[in-house]
Amino acid sequence: EAQVTQNPRYLITVTGKKLTVTCSQNMNHEYMSWYRQDPGLGLRQIYYSMNVEVTDKGDVPEGYKVSRKEKRNFPLILESPSPNQTSLYFCASSFQQGHYEQYFGPGTRLTVT
């Protein structure tokens, strides 16, 4: 089944404790992206990757890092999480940049205390 998976689905952590949210797709897509969703602010793009080893900033990249060493994986790294990063995070992929039919993962709900 074609899908985007994220882990963990739920995470409660403390300020400053490094964490990684994994994202994997099995569709051989070139383009992958991370979003955060907050009430009243909608869905905002954090980082995107157009292919292996090619990443770029979205609208709200501060406090996040990403890497794309393999085509299928695009982890989101929070080196020193803060409470303002409490949010619902979605990973998505599409065939390539310019193809806007994205497939989204189920989401990761992160709480930073």
Next chain:
Amino acid sequence: LAKTTQPISMDSYEGQEVNITCSHNNIATNDYITWYQQFPSQGPRFIIQGYKTKVTNEVASLFIPADRKSSTLSLPRVSLSDTAVYYCLGIDRNGSGNTGKLIFGQGTTLQVKP
């Protein structure tokens, strides 16, 4: 910045047709217009895409005027299960031609009532 503007919320009743309009400033000549649907606690789902005139699929229709500065998503005979947030997608080329930076915005929250 390729910002899109759409109503924050809309109400409708079961069986009615719902039209949600999005304005697209600075849309590029070769960009497709794309809409997504998001149910609570789920990731957004692609529903329809078009370049000009009219596109129809099993979920919705999309109307795009000749100047492409707006688009209208049309949901025929909505049911309670169509209650969701609907987004029209913006593309921020930032002068580079790069089409990777995407703008979803707040979307339109559609509430369908019985």
